[in-house]
Amino acid sequence: MSFTEFRAPANHLIDTVLPVRAAMIDRGSAERMKSGMLDHVISSGKAKAMVLSQRQALVVDDTLWLGDAEPLFETLQAAGGPLTAVYLGRTLAPSSVPAQTPIVLFVPREPIAPGTAGLPADGTWTGFRDIAARLGSIDTALFVEASAISNWHATHTHCPQCGTPTGIEAGGWVRRCPRDNSEHYPRTDPAIIVTVVGSDGRLLLGGGGPVDAKNYSTLAGFVEPGESLEQAVVREIGEEVGVRVTACQYLGSQSWPFPASLMLGFTATTDDAEARPDGVEVTRARWFSRAELQAAVLAGEITISTRLSIARSLIEHWYGGVIEDLQP
Numbered sequence: 001m002s003f004t005e006f007r008a009p010a011n012h013l014i015d016t017v018l019p020v021r022a023a024m025i026d027r028g029s030a031e032r033m034k035s036g037m038l039d040h041v042i043s044s045g046k047a048k049a050m051v052l053s054q055r056q057a058l059v060v061d062d063t064l065w066l067g068d069a070e071p072l073f074e075t076l077q078a079a080g081g082p083l084t085a086v087y088l089g090r091t092l093a094p095s096s097v098p099a100q101t102p103i104v105l106f107v108p109r110e111p112i113a114p115g116t117a118g119l120p121a122d123g124t125w126t127g128f129r130d131i132a133a134r135l136g137s138i139d140t141a142l143f144v145e146a147s148a149i150s151n152w153h154a155t156h157t158h159c160p161q162c163g164t165p166t167g168i169e170a171g172g173w174v175r176r177c178p179r180d181n182s183e184h185y186p187r188t189d190p191a192i193i194v195t196v197v198g199s200d201g202r203l204l205l206g207g208g209g210p211v212d213a214k215n216y217s218t219l220a221g222f223v224e225p226g227e228s229l230e231q232a233v234v235r236e237i238g239e240e241v242g243v244r245v246t247a248c249q250y251l252g253s254q255s256w257p258f259p260a261s262l263m264l265g266f267t268a269t270t271d272d273a274e275a276r277p278d279g280v281e282v283t284r285a286r287w288f289s290r291a292e293l294q295a296a297v298l299a300g301e302i303t304i305s306t307r308l309s310i311a312r313s314l315i316e317h318w319y320g321g322v323i324e325d326l327q328p
């Protein structure tokens with residue numbers, strides 16, 4: 001499901017910000033703090049488990065494969081050794097499983113061959129980008145949440161204060177150092193992503209890589225420590241394309257845990273008419289009127305971000321409707 005397919009109830013903000021994406025999973029953030037919670041869920045006989053390893057999930061027929069958690073836990077441990085387990089929450093709508101099904105994430109160190117260790121023979125290890133356009137909304141939410149938390153576990157195995165290997169608590173949402181008792185929580189890196197609009201209403205898009213490449217998108221960059229979101233917008237746009245932002249407005253966000261980003265969408269205005277790409281992060285920048293952008297896409301002259309990304313939602317927010325893609 002694409003970012004733009006979600007629709008919130010009508011309210012006074014709906015004309016100015018992006019539609020709110022409703023949560024698909026009840027994460028049970030209080031429930032998961034209880035001691036032994038994860039063991040209890042796994043042994044309840046009701047929980048299903050998804051399997052993710054090295055950023056790929058096991059998928060069957062464009063659906064996340066979900067196995068019975070209890071037997072799978074045993075067989076995966078026997079086949080692949082220590083297993084990271086995380087409580088993802090309860091599904092809030094029917095999918096391949098009924099609503100309110102508790103879902104656990106198992107992360108073997110390496111992808112285990114389908115057909116072994118309780119895994120389906122017709123499963124394939126698949127990355128998010130390769131399947132996202134065909135996944136249902138529950139599966140998308142599970143894949144994104146699982147990616148975010150497993151990326152954090154993979155890169156935060158030791159205490160940052162003393163270097164001791166940390167243990168996992170709270171259903172997989174806290175790591176604790178056994179030596180100094182410090183607690184460590186999952187990290188998210190904020191990044192701003194921006195439509196820059198000129199005084200004539202045209203949109204500035206840019207791209208990296210070869211100067212003759214066809215792909216154009218919104219400009220984006222990470223927020224630095226000690227910086228507000230608005231300051232990051234002004235700095236990044238100035239650095240990347242030499243354009244001075246005069247005002248900016250927050251429009252909406254999207255989790256993008258590849259590996260750990262939270263994309264914060266803005267629209268910004270400028271009085272500058274000329275863009276000067278830095279030649280490093282941005283090698284091409286171009287202004288488009290609405291008609292020019294649609295025509296360039298349909299002519300195959302440029303490509304813009306897919307509907308998976310908040311970039312497309314931001315561009316269509318500026319456009320005022322759906323931009324037609326060139327049909328293959």
Ligand SMILES: [Zn+2]
Pocket residue numbers: 159160161162163164177178179180181182
């Ligand atoms: Zn420590």
